[in-house]
Amino acid sequence: MRIACVHQGYELYGSDRSFAESVAALRAAFPAAEIEVVLPRQGPIVEILKPHASRIVFEPLWVLRRQAMLRLATVEMARLPAALWRAWRRMRGSDLTYINTSIIADYALAARLLPRKALLHIHEIPERILRKVLVALMRWSRADLIFNSRATRATFGDPPAIDARGRRTHVVYNGVAGPLALPVTYDGSRPLRVLLLGRVNRIKGQEVLLEAVASLPAGLRNRVEVRLVGGAFESVEREQALAELVGRMGLTGHVEVLPFVSDPTDHYRWADIVAVPSRRPESLGRVAIEAMGWGRPPLVSAIGGLVEVVADGETGWHVPPGDAKALAGKLSEIIQRPELWRGFAAAGRTRYETLF
Incomplete structure (x- = not known):
């Protein structure tokens, strides 16, 4: 054959x-x-x-x-x-x-x-x-x-x-091979670690997440750390522009801009939650699926296939696409009320094993 x-x-x-x-x-x-x-x-x-x-x-x-x-x-x-x-x-x-x-x-x-x-x-x-x-x-x-x-x-x-x-x-949903779910360690006593994995472009919503974090009150902003991991499609200028935007928004101490890696295992281990704030429709949302496999609740835009992947209020959260204010509000709740989402990791892992 x-x-x-x-x-x-x-x-x-x-x-x-x-x-x-x-x-x-x-x-x-x-x-x-x-x-x-x-x-x-x-x-x-x-x-x-x-x-x-x-x-x-x-x-x-x-x-x-x-x-x-x-x-x-x-x-x-x-x-x-x-x-x-x-x-x-x-x-x-x-x-x-x-x-x-x-x-x-x-x-x-x-x-x-x-x-x-x-x-x-x-x-x-x-x-x-x-x-x-x-x-x-x-x-x-x-x-x-x-x-x-x-x-x-x-x-x-x-x-x-x-x-x-x-x-x-x-x-047919894309099957995603994943690891054993990691334990949840966030209890509000240290900064919340937020991971965004994806190509650097306007579709993936890196700017929306930055705007949301920048709009948080100073006390809450000091309780969040963000990693933006990924590269632009043959555009070093776009990657540099993202790093410069972090500086202009006064987020240098809160946000790291890191290059694409073929194996994001260490980043998932570092994270408490994973953000997928896409501006335009995702056909499915592989990163959100991987996040549930790792036991990292995804915070996603309510658009395209992402609403099929993440059960809002059960395995993660939905926010309107492109809405930095709504994203900031949800981040505030996640930072301050970890007891509200303590069961999301286990529920997400079950959903991952069942569907993906």
């Missing part, structure tokens, strides 16, 4: 880890299969793919990113025929092509020419024009579909479980 696995990234953030875990699952299910992994370039993901891939190849992919739409529709259009030819040739020679995710346009387009050979794994919630483009691409492809949450499926028009052409649709 020949399986092609195509991924648009090369780092080790949530979608990259989910892809690597899918490749590992395919290897476990088909131990004798020839599994070829296709990536756009070298990167940290390669090392965790090597044990499971028969080979890893690097070649250009026609990836629909919001910030590159104009360039793709103009100067990059000349590359599309060659990209389609490469995709069709690989898919024709494979028994199954696993496409991760819907933004890989060349493979989604080629899938229509080879019915029932492609599986399109969708785990993004696009907005505005990109949503229209990706929904049209999904429909054109006629590939079988996996959505990583009900929120993602709803964004793409809630396709039926089986449509008139026999295309199948499933909702």
